[in-house]
Amino acid sequence: MKAYVSIDLEGLPGIASTTMTTPDKTQFSIAVKVITRISEFVAKRLLDLGFTEVYLADSHGLMTNIDYAAVPDGVYLVQGYPRPYSMLTMLDGSFSATMFIGYHSAAGTTRGFLDHTMSGRVFYEVYVNGVKASEFLINSLYAREKGVPVILVAGDAHLRSEVETYSTNIVFVELKKGLSRYAAVYPSLSRVLEELDKGLRTxxxxxxxxxxxxxxxxxxxxxxxxxxxxxxxxxxxxxxxxRLDAYTIKKTFGSASEMLGFIEVLAYLGLGVEYLKSSIK
Structure with a gap:
């Protein structure tokens, strides 16, 4: 069996400030320790539980957050940005399951810690078939299309209701709870790993x-x-x-891969417009 683990940052415990979210920030080294420790733990437990290969997809920001030196034998690390289908690069029907770790709530979620969908700099809110959509929901639709079930989601407690409303049998593990956009509460790392272990086994x-x-x-x-x-x-x-209004566009797709690809193009387009505006002197 092969497992695919997409691991984001904002939904991880120990992350409570934008000072931790990008390499140029003062506390980014803390985030590297946290995401590396949790990635290593999850990968080892999946190997213990019978998976022969584990692919870890570094899925936050520039997607180079996990310390490669800590990657266990039997594990492949997917890193770098931009890359095809972003947080799910290389996911295909050869995988038995996928898991989303460190995921956060959708853009527009009250008290969700750093709530956003795909690109917080570009998108204010994202809806799919009228549903306010998180990265969990969009990525899950893509995984289903590839024939790979999402079996576990772990992250901000504010994501739980979306997981339980729009899916069945996916195990949700709470790693933290957003108190505001810039504050969160979480237990000790040992307790978090204990809960993750239970969730993975289930x-x-x-x-x-x-x-x-x-x-x-x-x-x-x-x-x-x-x-x-x-x-x-x-x-x-x-x-x-x-065009629906000054800020909103709408488009219909026959497949999740087409939709996810379009979202990624819009994110790059938005960053390009931002750069263009900043370069006009």
């Missing part, structure tokens, strides 16, 4: 027992994206998307 047991991991959203997918900057919407409209 999820793998369900997988081996042939539980069906269902998602309730079905194609076609109507994507509505509200941008932070209406100039990005001006440019994005040229893709053929329908």
């Amino acid at each position: 999820a793998v047991d369900r997988l081996k027992s042939k539980h069906e991991f269902k998602l309730f959203l079905q194609p076609p997918y109507t994507l509505a994206v509200k941008f932070r900057d209406n100039l990005v919407a001006d440019v994005a409209e040229m893709t053929g998307a329908e």
Whole structure:
């Protein structure tokens, strides 16, 4: 069996400030220790639970947060940005299961710690078939299309309701709870690892027992994206998307891969517009 683990940062314990989220920030070294320790633990436990290979997808920011020197034997580390399909690069039907660790709540979630969807700098809110969508939901639709069940999600407590509302049998493990956009509470790391261990064992047991991991959203997918900057919407409209208002566009897709690819293009487009505005002197 092969396992695919996509690990983000904002939903991890020990992360409570933007001073920890990018390499140029003063406390980024703390985040590297946390994400590396949790990645190493999850990978080793999955190997113990019967997986023969584990792929760790470093899925935050520039996607070079995990210390490669700590990667155990039998584990492959996927790093670097940009890359195809972002947080799920290389995911295909050869994998038996995928897990999302350190995931955060959707953009627009009250008290969600650093809540955003795909690109907080570009997108204000993202909806799929009328549902406010997180990275969990969008990535899960893509994984299902590849024939790989999502069996576990671990992260901010504010993500739990979305997981339980739009899926069945996915194990949710709370790693932290957002108190505001810039504050969170979490137990000791040893307690977090204990809860992760329980969650992993339950999820793998369900997988081996042939539980069906269902998602309730079905194609076609109507994507509505509200941008932070209406100039990005001006440019994005040229893709053929329908303009709903000054900040929002809409487009319908027959597949999750098409939708995820389009979201990624919009994120790059938004960053390009931001750079263009800053370069006009």
